[in-house]
Each structure stands twice: as structure tokens, then as C-alpha cells.
Amino acid sequence: MKFVFLFLGKTREKYLEAGIRDYADRLARYVGVELVVLKEKHGHRGPAEQIRRRDAQQLLARTGARGLVVALDPAGRQVDSEELAHLVTGWEDRGAREIFFLIGGHLGLHETVLRRADLVLALSRLTFTHEMSRLILLEQLYRAWTIKAGHNYHR
Numbered sequence: 001m002k003f004v005f006l007f008l009g010k011t012r013e014k015y016l017e018a019g020i021r022d023y024a025d026r027l028a029r030y031v032g033v034e035l036v037v038l039k040e041k042h043g044h045r046g047p048a049e050q051i052r053r054r055d056a057q058q059l060l061a062r063t064g065a066r067g068l069v070v071a072l073d074p075a076g077r078q079v080d081s082e083e084l085a086h087l088v089t090g091w092e093d094r095g096a097r098e099i100f101f102l103i104g105g106h107l108g109l110h111e112t113v114l115r116r117a118d119l120v121l122a123l124s125r126l127t128f129t130h131e132m133s134r135l136i137l138l139e140q141l142y143r144a145w146t147i148k149a150g151h152n153y154h155r
Contacts, residue, residue: 001031001032001091001092001096001097001098001099002031002032002033002034002097002098002099003027003031003032003033003034003098003099003101003141004034004036004062004067004098004099004100004101005024005033005034005035005036005100005101005103005134005137005138006036006038006059006062006063006100006101006102006103007035007036007037007038007103007134008038008040008055008058008059008103008104008105008130009037009038009039009040009105010037011037011131011134012131013131016131016132016134016135019135019138019139020035020134020135020138023135023138023139023141023142024138026142027138027141027142027145029145030142030145030148030149031145036062038058038059038062040055040105048107049110051105051107052104052105052107052108052109052110053110053112055104055105055107055109055110056109056110056112056113059102059104059109059113060112060113060116062100063100063102063116066097066098067096067097067098067099067100068091068096068098068099068100068118068119069099069100069102069113069116069117069118069119070099070100070101070102070117070118070119070120070121071102071109071113071114071116071117071119071120071121072101072102072103072104072109072120072121072122072123072133072137073104073108073109073114073120073121073122074108074122074125074127075120075122076119076120076121076122077119077120077121077122078121078122078124078125079121081140081143081144081147082147084140084141084143084144085143085144085145085147085148087119087144088141088144088145088148089148101137102117103130103133103134103137104130105130106129106130123136123137123140124136
């Protein structure tokens with residue numbers, strides 16, 4: 001199984017980038033990990049709907065029809081760490097080969113991405129920047145794998 005993380009734009013904060021790399025390396029002990037940074041083509045110019053639509057086209061082009069798509073959105077399903085471990089186990093048991101994790105840019109994800117997603121997941125009811133969400137997602141997926149493996153990291 002392989003987790004593919006699709007990020008729109010580089011992580012600008014050095015401390016977040018270091019944390020993302022750290023947790024990607026930790027997670028890679030359990031599952032294949034690919035971090036894909038897609039170039040932001042729009043910057044901050046233009047109507048929000050148009051920007052989200054262009055971002056969506058770019059994200060969905062990378063997923064195609066293959067793999068399982070998990071979109072992060074504040075209105076998505078909230079799970080705790082144990083439930084996330086159970087979801088990961090279910091994907092593994094079903095033989096999922098690639099799971100794509102999609103985090104939108106500063107304006108969030110377009111509705112076409114949310115409709116395409118197999119699961120829309122919320123990290124919290126709190127609001128995080130899209131760059132912080134990258135780190136939190138990686139840490140939580142690492143935590144899910146340590147739960148599955150019975151390690152003490154979770155306790």
C-alpha cells in the first residue's frame with residue numbers, strides 16, 4: 001500500500017516542512033509514502049471559485065480513476081486516532097494499493113474534489129492552515145500505524 005499526499009504549493013514555513021519530512025520518514029517505516037507538491041498556478045488572484053476549480057482539476061488529474069481518494073475538509077467526518085487506525089486497517093484488508101490524500105490550498109477544496117472523494121475527513125473542528133494540516137495529517141497517520149502495530153507511541 002502507498003499513501004500519496006497531494007499538496008498545492010510548497011510548505012513555506014521551515015519548521016512545518018521539517019515536521020512534515022520527519023513524519024513522512026516515520027510513516028514510511030509502515031507504508032509507502034509519496035509527497036507530491038503541485039505548483040500553484042493561480043497565486044492569490046482571481047475569484048475564489050475559479051481558483052478552487054483550477055486547483056481541483058490539477059488534484060484530480062493526479063488521482064485519475066485509480067486509488068482511494070481522501071479529501072480533507074472542515075465539514076468532513078471526524079474520527080479519533082483509534083478510528084483512523086481502523087480505517088487504515090480496512091483499506092489494507094481490502095487490498096487498496098494507493099490512497100491519495102488531498103489538502104486544498106488557502107481557499108479549501110472545490111466541490112468536484114469532495115464529490116470524487118471516497119472519504120471526506122476533518123482533522124478537527126478547529127481551523128488550521130493548509131500547511132499545518134499537512135503536518136497534522138502525517139502525524140495522525142503515523143499514529144494510526146503505531147496503534148495497528150501495538151507500539152507505545154499512542155499511549
